[in-house]
Amino acid sequence: MVTVAERARLETPPGDWSARLWAFLRRHRVFVAALSLAFVLRVVTMLGYGPALWFNDSFEYVSGAVNPDRPSALRPNGYSFWLLLLRPFHSFGLVAFVQHLMGLSIAVLVYALLRRRFGLPGWGATLATVPVLFDAYQIQLEHLIMSDTMFMLLVVGIVTLVLWHRKMSWRLGAVIGLLLALTALTRSIGLPILALVGAYMLIKRTGWKPVTAMLTACAIPVVAYMGWFASAHGTFSMTSSDGAILYMRTALFADCRKMELDPRKDLEIALLCITDPPSERSFSGQNYLWWARGGQRFHAFGTGSTFTPQMNQAAGTFARRAIMSQPGDYLARVALDFFRAFRWDRPRFPDYATFQQYEFSFEDKVLPAWASYKGNTDTDARKYDPSLPTAEIRGRPSVVGTQVHDPWASFMQAYQRTVRMPGIAVGVLLLIGLAGVAVRWRKLGGPVLLPWLAAFGLILAPAATAEFDYRYLLPAVPLACLAAAISLRRGFARPTAGKASAPTTARAE
Template sequence: MAWAREDLPGWARRHRWFLGVLGLGTLLRLVTVLGYRPALWFPDSYTYVVTAMRPRPDLVRPAGYSMFLRLFEAFHSFGLVVTVQHLLGLLTGVMVYVTVLRRGGRAWAAVLACVPVLLDAYQIELEHLLVSDSLFTFLLVAAVCLAMRRPLTARASAALGLLLAAATLTRTIGLPLIAVFALFLLAYGMRRAGAAAESTAEAMAESKGTVRPGRVVAAIVLPFLVTALVPVAAYAGWFYAAHQRFGIIGSNGVFLYARTMSFADCAVMDPPADLAVLCDPRPPAARPVSQEYIWDAASPLVRLPGITFTKETDTLAGRFASLAIRSQPLEYLRTTLTELGRSFTPGRPVYPDADTYGYYRFPATVPPPPGRYPALVGKEFARRYEQGSLTVRIAEPLAGWMRGYQRVAWLPGAALLAVLLVPPAAWAARRMTAARREPGTPAPGGWLLGWTTAWALLLVPAATAQFDYRYTLPAVPLACLAAALAVTQSATHAARRAATQTATRAAAPVSEGRHEGA
């Protein structure tokens, strides 16, 4: 203990810049908690509360976040829930910082990597909303950081699978990421098997044994697949028991239909009669944003009998979307790239509409009560959860400080694109240098998993739903982590090359002298 007390000042000096950023991020979150009580609401919040209070798989959203809400139901405080979400945001920044340092990164790069998640005003506001994104971001960043630990054991691989399963049951975008992580683990296992075979070749030859690469790979990949897929399969079984449908949600066809209405032209598609009822005669430029085709009463889909997410309606919508994509693949690609490009706009234009955009800003006045029927039902469950008033209490001047801070402290989309371009640029520069001066081609370093995951988080919503500002925020810490690791790897490579050249020059006179003496 005496050693720990003596070393604490030195530790604090070494990490003073990070501690300063972390302290500022903590202060901003404290001001938010005191300025907006008990929490801020989003239209999805009420559905989450209904599932938390009446556990049953929802047709639109998986129940992971609802079970997170249920963990704190006994405290009857949404204020406690968002406080925990703020703590998860702080822990996300800590994980990014620690991972960069553990991978040999420079302290300045580690600090810069965690600044957006700790200090971005929109990130802090999202943590104060009763939505799943903060929990999902924490789980996914934890999974990426765990995957970067070395050596990666079977136990760590199993824990990685549990994190991905929890993330998938929090937001369905986690499902394709299971495949991304599985490929990463497969590549890691093959490299590890190759290294083990090479290092033990002589010993194994003497004992007439052989190295079995398949066993080494299986020890890494199989625990991940089991712990990732079994919980998802169990949830799918629960979903089937509740709705007699396979899957973890029942709205994939509806959302993809809404996505394709940004370009679908029935004159080109020539749909059969049962699909023609979903056509919109207006030209794409005159149509509303995609989400209106899910919720607006004037939508061809919403006008069909029954609720929007019945099995029959979702199947019909999925068939229409599939036909639209097959008939107009280039238009689908163009609109997907357009939606993806909205993630990188220099400013922050209003999109998809003023109401949705407004939910991501700290309000100056008390938000109005919900208007949609599902939200009205959810409001009654929320009152049971809180056992008190749900009206947002805005405390000035604290709330005003956060509104002013939000006007200046956020990561522009163009800056996010620049961060995402850093890893491939650093790798390309290192590869060119290695090609000129050293044999062999360097492989991408530890940044590749975080970088790929960040791009997947941006691309999948653009391809299957539409762009939304809240969808970009989970990609930010992963993009920053990848950039910090890529810069670190390039700097380390340059330092090693310089050291090698210096050692070579220093040894040259000695070699020449020995040659002359001989």
């Protein structure tokens, strides 16, 4: 009898970190290759557009970082706090670079969760990260001085933490609560995420200690911020713009004749009635909120009165009256904007100027000199980053916020015309996730439920409370990918003990 000796296993010495690193990279080589290529695309973006790109909302955030003594009436200051932390470096280029790292980190979280928690193969988990890694509009969003990338990372991080741990301690609940507070302070839509996560934890019976710790850890910073806001603006809230934004949502259909307003009792509300009949109004409600134009009433009392607590309350009351009086018109408008997210093409909306701010531009960006809290928007930007160049335009020095450099910029312009995540693909991902929730109905959707509801809610909420915007769609994409990937892990058949090994089923379901 001949015995064949087994080949001796070569154990990696504990101290050989280089061997461990190479083994790790080989094990995850598909994702590492995709991540590396995505990093190169972001480097090309930084070379082509220095130091960063700008959106109309960017200047409010920069003003909050330059003048941190007063909260913004329009939106929470969480992102301004982040800019304030980076202000000692005086570099918008660094801000953009960190945001690109945030975008890559989102992909790492999705990949790690699908591999370690749900046992997907490397190629499958990598496939779920492709939209975040390679969508040109995702890369462009990361390069904007905007809160969206930070918000996206926080939401994906929260979902990852909740799904990663089958048993949750009160300490983990507190960490999740702090992240939820940061999310709410970054964008006010983060508060509904708190309700969603809390409901999910109750459904999964994580226990009262983690839920209590989460709520407490979230409430302390949020309540403290609201107290600071009250000291500056007189109302205990996070903004004084929620009513105004809802007014924008109703501006296209609100008919004061159907609302049955009493001109004497409802004078403050009646003054907000739009004079143009609904059939002759603009295709975007933003025209009735941000700019003083013919037919609209929001700016009738002067630009300084637009986002005061009094105007916010009146606008909110007007909007709620319009919704209650015309529920069919409201639901039709919400449905129109919701399904606008799932188109194959990308039509210009809400207007040409806004649409172009999501495109890689062909020319340098000269910053506007709008009035800000303690100065002008262009001077605020230069206070933050003194290296921003100036140019003589129309007889006055102007600050150049973005310089376009070819051939890098031309490459990203061509890339954006070719590589993007069409809305219909997001819709398909949501349908796959919905099917995954449905087949797990006995377990109330299982682990698919949380990312699917978060993705669905992030698309529905702007349509219901504001108006569709292309950048509002992007935070939902990694969550929709997560839900679809978990659903497809073993197909749509309901998991049973006979179809999968017990440890895997227990781990993932």
